[in-house]
Amino acid sequence: MANAKKNNSNRSKNNSSNRNSATRNTPSKKPNSTSSKNSRTVSNNRNPRQGWQPPKKSNVPLISSIVGGILIVIIIVVLIIVSSSSSSNQDTAITPAPKDIVTAITQVPLSQYNQIGTGGSLVSGLPSKIKSSPLVLNNKPEVLYMGDEWCPYCGAERWALILALSRFGTISNLYTAFSSGTDVYPNTPTFSLAKVNYSSPYISFVAVEMQTVNHTPLQNPTSQENSLLNKFGNGSIPFIDIGGKWYTSANYDPQVLQGLSHQSIAADLSLPNSQTAQAIIGSANYLTAAICSIDNDQPGSVCNSSGVLAAKNSLKITTKPSTNKNSSHIG
Numbered sequence: 001m002a003n004a005k006k007n008n009s010n011r012s013k014n015n016s017s018n019r020n021s022a023t024r025n026t027p028s029k030k031p032n033s034t035s036s037k038n039s040r041t042v043s044n045n046r047n048p049r050q051g052w053q054p055p056k057k058s059n060v061p062l063i064s065s066i067v068g069g070i071l072i073v074i075i076i077v078v079l080i081i082v083s084s085s086s087s088s089n090q091d092t093a094i095t096p097a098p099k100d101i102v103t104a105i106t107q108v109p110l111s112q113y114n115q116i117g118t119g120g121s122l123v124s125g126l127p128s129k130i131k132s133s134p135l136v137l138n139n140k141p142e143v144l145y146m147g148d149e150w151c152p153y154c155g156a157e158r159w160a161l162i163l164a165l166s167r168f169g170t171i172s173n174l175y176t177a178f179s180s181g182t183d184v185y186p187n188t189p190t191f192s193l194a195k196v197n198y199s200s201p202y203i204s205f206v207a208v209e210m211q212t213v214n215h216t217p218l219q220n221p222t223s224q225e226n227s228l229l230n231k232f233g234n235g236s237i238p239f240i241d242i243g244g245k246w247y248t249s250a251n252y253d254p255q256v257l258q259g260l261s262h263q264s265i266a267a268d269l270s271l272p273n274s275q276t277a278q279a280i281i282g283s284a285n286y287l288t289a290a291i292c293s294i295d296n297d298q299p300g301s302v303c304n305s306s307g308v309l310a311a312k313n314s315l316k317i318t319t320k321p322s323t324n325k326n327s328s329h330i331g
Contacts, residue, residue, distance in 0.1 A: 094149075094192050097174040097262075104266035105159065106166035112281060113307040115272045118314055119282015122256065122275060127240075127248035127290045127315060130232050135244035137204035141294040145193060146221060146229055147238040148211040150180035153250040154238040155190030156257055159265065160283035161240065162191065167288055167302045168295070169200025176262050180213055185254040189262045194218060202295040203243075210237075242287070243294030251283035285311040293317050 135142040145161060147154030155178070165171050173195050179188040193207035208221045221229065232247045233239035240248045256279045257265060268276035289311035292303035297319065302308060304319065312319055 094175045094177050094194075097176045097191060101176070101262050101266045102172075102174055104269060105162055106171060108163060108166075108269055108281065108284075110301070110305055110307075112270065112272060112277070113285055113288075114305055115307075116278055116281040116285070117307050117310040118285060119252070119278045122279040123252050123282040123286065125249055125251045127242065127246040127286055129245065130241075130247045132228070132232065132241075132244040135228075135241055137206065140200070140202065140204045141243040141291075142204045142206060142241075143243065143291060144206050144208075144225065144228065144241040145238065146208045146210065146225060146233075146240075147193075148215075149177055149192055149194070149209055149213045149218065150183060150211060150215055151237055152179040152183055152185035152188040152254045155179040155188040156185075156252060156254040156279075157238045157240070157250050157283070158191050158193060159257075159280045160251055160287060163280060163284035164287035164291060165198060165200075165205055167284075168202050168291060168299070169198060169205075171196060171198050171205075173197045177213065179254075180215075185258060188254050188257050189260060189265060202298050203291060240287075242290045245294055246290040248287065248290070251286060252279040281307075286315065289315055289317055 135144060143165070147157070162171060162174070175192040175195060177190050177192040179185065179190060181187045192209060194209040196205075196207050198205040206225075208219050208225060210217070210219055210221060212218050228241050229235060229237075229239045232241065233249065236249060238249055242248070256275050260268075260276065265276055265280075268274040269280065271277055285307045288302060289308050292298075292308060292312070297303040309319065
């Protein structure tokens with residue numbers, strides 16, 4: 001699967017607006033009238049070569065027409081830019097996620113995870129083992145996410161990441177968002193993690209949204225985070241470092257989410273045969289398996305569930321015996 005940041009490094013490539021030209025029609029001059037009404041008597045002593053001369057016409061109407069035409073062109077260009085901007089980014093506003101959507105994505109039944117397992121062929125990007133110093137925050141293994149709000153691959157991956165994190169703790173302050181409307185997979189429905197709150201007795205979570213949907217700076221990564229991104233992710237996003245033991249990027253193709261809304265995606269998670277559920281929940285099981293490997297397989301009801309065990313088997317992770325039987329959703 002393509003890495004989003006490298007494939008989309010020309011961030012302003014598609015942001016230019018087409019400007020239509022407008023033809024300006026200026027009224028043509030009417031032929032000079034020589035009718036008897038406009039004529040005047042010429043003295044007999046006047047030079048016969050000096051005929052009647054019509055009064056000079058004012059340039060004001062012509063200038064007004066030119067100025068009016070220019071204004072029309074300007075108005076048309078402005079309307080084109082506004083229209084293009086409106087259609088390219090379906091929704092650049094970041095708004096608090098509705099409670100029903102938050103509930104649907106953070107309280108997926110354990111039976112659903114088990115039924116979907118690894119998600120089949122829809123999940124093509126799996127976590128990879130890395131050799132790095134343990135990533136720890138507040139004396140707990142850390143999961144680090146780095147991405148951009150405009151990135152469609154980040155947008156798709158956030159769904160799976162939120163599901164996985166919710167199995168180990170409580171995630172809140174989510175905001176609905178869309179990826180860039182001028183990139184591949186335009187307007188992918190997603191969330192922003194820039195203001196997210198997370199609490200867990202097992203792991204810590206750090207999210208760094210580096211740019212907004214309009215490619216403006218948002219959150220600055222630390223030098224250590226930048227170093228990890230460049231060393232293990234080759235500078236590509238999304239970048240997820242799981243405790244310094246695992247690295248993963250996009251686990252499935254954002255095409256799965258095209259044409260869907262946040263509401264329809266959340267609803268599809270309850271349908272095990274839908275591609276949406278298979279891609280997102282299958283990816284979440286892989287992320288869960290990797291997280292279980294860094295937190296001593298806790299909670300046991302999650303880390304020893306059949307869906308996670310299937311992902312562990314695929315990743316060749318040895319399961320540690322655990323007697324912790326906490327529910328799949330914490331808090």
